[in-house]
Amino acid sequence: AQSVSQHNHHVILSEAASLELGCNYSYGGTVNLFWYVQYPGQHLQLLLKYFSGDPLVKGIKGFEAEFIKSKFSFNLRKPSVQWSDTAEYFCAVNQDTDKLIFGTGTRLQVFP
Amino acid sequence: GAVVSQHPSWVICKSGTSVKIECRSLDFQATTMFWYRQFPKQSLMLMATSNEGSKATYEQGVEKDKFLINHASLTLSTLTVTSAHPEDSSFYICSARIIRQSSYNEQFFGPGTRLTVL
Numbered sequence: 613a614q615s616v617s618q619h620n621h622h623v624i625l626s627e628a629a630s631l632e633l634g635c636n637y638s639y640g641g642t643v644n645l646f647w648y649v650q651y652p653g654q655h656l657q658l659l660l661k662y663f664s665g666d667p668l669v670k671g672i673k674g675f676e677a678e679f680i681k682s683k684f685s686f687n688l689r690k691p692s693v694q695w696s697d698t699a700e701y702f703c704a705v706n707q708d709t710d711k712l713i714f715g716t717g718t719r720l721q722v723f724p
Numbered sequence: 725g726a727v728v729s730q731h732p733s734w735v736i737c738k739s740g741t742s743v744k745i746e747c748r749s750l751d752f753q754a755t756t757m758f759w760y761r762q763f764p765k766q767s768l769m770l771m772a773t774s775n776e777g778s779k780a781t782y783e784q785g786v787e788k789d790k791f792l793i794n795h796a797s798l799t800l801s802t803l804t805v806t807s808a809h810p811e812d813s814s815f816y817i818c819s820a821r822i823i824r825q826s827s828y829n830e831q832f833f834g835p836g837t838r839l840t841v842l
Contacts, residue, residue, distance in 0.1 A: 621765075648833075655728070656768075656817070656833035702768070710756065710821055710829055714767040 614639050616705050618715035625693050625722050633688040633718050635677075635703030645686040646704040646712065647677055656702065662686065673697070698722045726752045728820045730834035737808055738842055745803045745837045747818030753798035754820035758831065759791075762815040774801040808841045815839075 617636045625631060637643060647659040660671025667679040677688045686703060703715040727750040737743050747757055755776045760768040772793055773781040780793035790812075792804040801820075805812050815838050819831040 616767075655835040656819075658830060710831065711758070711770055711773065712768075712831065713770070714760075716765075716767045 614713065616703055616713050616715040618701075618703055618718050620718045621716070622719045623721070625720070627695055627722055627724050628692045629722075631688070631690040631693045631697070631720070633701055633703075633720070635686045635688065635715055637684050637686070637703075637705045639684075639705060639707055641707065644706050645677075645679060646706075647671065647675070647686075647688050648702045648704060648714075650700040650702065650717075652699065659688070659701075693720075693722045695722050695724050726750075726820070726822050726830075726832040728818065728832045728834040730816075730818055730837050732837060733835060734838040734840075736840045736842065739809050740807055742804055742806045743808055743839060745805070745816055745818075745839075747801045747803070747820065747834055749799045749820040749822075749832070752820070752822050754801075754822065755798060756821045757795060757801040758819045758821070759793065759801075759803050760817045760819070762817060762836070764815075768817060771803075776801075805839065808839070810841045813839055813841045 615638050619634050645662040648656045649659050650656050660669050662669045662679045670676045675690050679686050700717050702717045704712045706712050729748045731746045757774040759771045762768045771786045774793045774795040776795045782788045795801040815836050817836040819833045821829050
């Protein structure tokens with residue numbers, strides 16, 4: 613079955629630590645890939661997206677993600693996290709339509 | 725950025741009653757809105773696609789008679805949970821799609837509605 617997997621359910625980091633959140637998908641063919649963030653008490657916001665071209669995508673707030681087609685992965689990275697990055701992060705995929713399929717999410721806690 | 729609101733933000737109701745949740749695009753028109761359901765510590769699951777002026781398209785396993793969707797205008801879609809039961813308790817999130825001619829039709833998400841059925 614088509615699915616999106618986020619293996620890190622809960623990540624705890626100190627400020628200035630580097631972050632990498634994993635995302636794998638099981639779709640065949642061409643996919644569009646997204647990372648969304650949900651800050652506490654707020655709505656989902658788009659961090660970045662990949663459609664085609666350069667597999668290294670830069671998003672808002674210093675986040676980036678790399679699409680590795682051979683590994684069916686789209687991992688999210690940030691070199692140095694801040695306390696304000698504490699949030700829930702969701703990877704999502706769609707194919708051909710606007711329907712988004714979400715991963716289970718990763719809760720990130722950053723301590724000062 | 726585009727803003728999507730939901731009302732109410734939370735609701736508690738008795739088993740057997742119906743609850744209506746509104747999703748509004750505040751500063752843009754949306755021919756398509758999406759309704760998602762999120763269980764605690766789980767992913768957002770797409771329930772249905774709401775199309776202005778036509779019937780909603782439901783995902784497999786979602787009861788269309790249980791979850792009534794109406795998209796009567798370009799800025800409003802409603803989800804009515806009919807004869808709600810405790811298992812319908814969940815977090816319901818809507819999104820509205822903004823049409824851009826030359827780039828991705830981005831979805832903007834509402835803040836969600838927490839439904840608790842007693």
